[in-house]
Amino acid sequence: MMGSSCGNGFSRIMRADVFGVESSRGISHTPCREHPPSAQAIEDDLLLEADDDARLPGLEPTKPGEKPRVVVLGTGWAGCRFLKGLDAKLYDIVCISPRNHMVFTPLLASTCVGTLEFRSVAEPVSRIQSALAGSPDSYFYLANCTGIDTDKHEVHCESVPGTCLPCDPYRFKVAYDKLVIAAGADPLTFGIKGVQEHAMFLREVHHAQEIRRKLLLNLMLSESPGISEEEKKRLLHCVVIGGGPTGVEFSGELSDFIMRDVRQRYSHVKDHIQVTLIEANEILSSFDIGLRQYATNHLTKSGVRLVRGVVKEVLPEKILLSDGSCVPYGLLVWSTGVGPSEFVKTLDLPKSPGGRIGVDEWLRVPSVEDVFALGDCAGFLEHTGKPVLPALAQVAEREGKYLANMFNEIGKQDGGKAHSAGNITLGEPFVYRHLGSMASVGRYKALVDLRQSKDAKGISMAGFISWFVWRSAYLTRVVSWRNRFYVAVNWTTTLVFGRDNSRIG
Ligand SMILES: Cc1cc2nc3c(=O)[nH]c(=O)nc-3n(C[C@H](O)[C@H](O)[C@H](O)COP(=O)(O)OP(=O)(O)OC[C@H]3O[C@@H](n4cnc5c(N)ncnc54)[C@H](O)[C@@H]3O)c2cc1C
Numbered sequence: 001m002m003g004s005s006c007g008n009g010f011s012r013i014m015r016a017d018v019f020g021v022e023s024s025r026g027i028s029h030t031p032c033r034e035h036p037p038s039a040q041a042i043e044d045d046l047l048l049e050a051d052d053d054a055r056l057p058g059l060e061p062t063k064p065g066e067k068p069r070v071v072v073l074g075t076g077w078a079g080c081r082f083l084k085g086l087d088a089k090l091y092d093i094v095c096i097s098p099r100n101h102m103v104f105t106p107l108l109a110s111t112c113v114g115t116l117e118f119r120s121v122a123e124p125v126s127r128i129q130s131a132l133a134g135s136p137d138s139y140f141y142l143a144n145c146t147g148i149d150t151d152k153h154e155v156h157c158e159s160v161p162g163t164c165l166p167c168d169p170y171r172f173k174v175a176y177d178k179l180v181i182a183a184g185a186d187p188l189t190f191g192i193k194g195v196q197e198h199a200m201f202l203r204e205v206h207h208a209q210e211i212r213r214k215l216l217l218n219l220m221l222s223e224s225p226g227i228s229e230e231e232k233k234r235l236l237h238c239v240v241i242g243g244g245p246t247g248v249e250f251s252g253e254l255s256d257f258i259m260r261d262v263r264q265r266y267s268h269v270k271d272h273i274q275v276t277l278i279e280a281n282e283i284l285s286s287f288d289i290g291l292r293q294y295a296t297n298h299l300t301k302s303g304v305r306l307v308r309g310v311v312k313e314v315l316p317e318k319i320l321l322s323d324g325s326c327v328p329y330g331l332l333v334w335s336t337g338v339g340p341s342e343f344v345k346t347l348d349l350p351k352s353p354g355g356r357i358g359v360d361e362w363l364r365v366p367s368v369e370d371v372f373a374l375g376d377c378a379g380f381l382e383h384t385g386k387p388v389l390p391a392l393a394q395v396a397e398r399e400g401k402y403l404a405n406m407f408n409e410i411g412k413q414d415g416g417k418a419h420s421a422g423n424i425t426l427g428e429p430f431v432y433r434h435l436g437s438m439a440s441v442g443r444y445k446a447l448v449d450l451r452q453s454k455d456a457k458g459i460s461m462a463g464f465i466s467w468f469v470w471r472s473a474y475l476t477r478v479v480s481w482r483n484r485f486y487v488a489v490n491w492t493t494t495l496v497f498g499r500d501n502s503r504i505g
Helices: 039-051 077-085 105-112 205-221 229-235 245-265 289-301 342-346 393-412 464-477 481-497
Strands: 069-073 092-097 101-103 122-124 139-149 154-159 171-175 178-181 237-241 274-279 304-308 311-314 318-321 326-328 331-334 357-359 371-373 378-380 437-442 445-449 460-463
Touching (some): 069 077, 077 393, 105 464, 139 171, 205 331, 229 237, 237 326, 245 289, 245 437, 289 304, 289 437, 289 460, 437 464, 460 464, 464 481
Parallel strands (some): 069 178, 274 304, 357 378
Antiparallel strands (some): 139 154, 437 445
8 A cells, every 4th residue: 555656765754653642633643854854764565564554643533431433434425424414422424435426417417518517416415414524523525445354444545636735645534424325436447448547427516517518628729720520520420329228318418408509609510529339238228119200200300320330449439339330529528337447446345246345234344343335336246135226316316315314213322332233123114116217318308217127017208298307306416405406596587598507628
């Protein structure tokens, strides 16, 4: 666990500092040497490397009489719903995540084209759990967890890259009584060459910002004098890979943007812009067949070209498909589902089918004490007889709510401390009931599929009413009244004045 720029001895920390010198926000200090180390220092460092981790600064284990400490990894749907429900009178809370906000992902695609502003889909975590902002022993740390020592009950962390701290990355550790892993998943790229380097993903607000900047940049560049027809077409070719709900919603938003805004405001290039959605199988394969057909017809009518194909390689300006064809692009968005993150893969914990962190029916990670996992990073172990649940916000949110209630019960029965919940009954196991799926397809149309599973019977509908249901449902699900207000105002502004197409930054 060597730090990078502080490597070769710079990050070595005096043993006396461990858990010793208290700073104002709980972490003890890690002085870095200011000068390059001497040969003796390097030698000492090598000798001490074995217990390097023991010398990291951090939060020490809670003492008798102190509140138990719950450490939460991640500020996504699962982590935030858990934080929201957790009683801060029973626990001190430490949340560790590389972002200090939750992203309301179902509306993220709308921010890429300016239907919504970025702020409207991001909720600061300190507003979700106010203890993180004000409670003396609860903290939010902007960092990635890099490892878990389940025997010592501590997590190892690294500050996010690019900080101005004396050591970059700054490393520390936090002892926990209970650990909740809600670190999400990573986009699947299937190891296809060039995807990581050239494609854009749509999972975070900064991804949406990059997409919007690139889209507007390409629109403006394509108007420059002397640009050939071919280059104009390439710049204005937006390609989406993956026909799941996210890929379809993004394509729908783009086509809507083109129909309503590009035609008026970029009339010189309006005939060159094109959206292509490439999918290896069928689009929206989890939806009812009638809805799939509706989506296909609607997208085609809206100008989205649907291509059945498998990507073989992505080059800086073109995609190679396995049938030998080549697709030039100006903007490429990759949305082919998610799989276990590198962080999850490195954890020495039991794994569910598919490689997620394996949990039992109470979302506990068996074989280690006081560790729980939920959301996209977790899946039921095979022996539970339950299927691994889909990577959905509604799964993550309900798991978060369930676990918070369970923790509150445990806390009330004095089971919050490490190794102390052994005799406490955990209550009913977690049961997931699917409420249905929704996807917007652009131009005031959406799909609503209320069947509980792919093969079950139930209501499914498409069109304007579904779009109204989609919007109302998500408006009510937006985390806070503040953001609900932002979303409603953005929607109204877009309806009246069109989308904001300023390229800022
Ligand atoms: C564009 C888009 C649209 C979607 N639309 C829908 C929809 O309409 N309906 C639906 O049900 N689902 C939807 N989903 C899926 C849904 O967003 C996910 O299933 C949900 O976010 C999973 O929640 P989570 O908390 O497990 O993970 P995430 O929300 O991904 O959160 C993971 C958190 O962990 C943090 N993290 C990662 N690594 C570490 C680490 N090493 N240490 C600490 N923290 C870490 C991340 O920064 C993040 O804060 C959509 C997803 C996307 C991307």
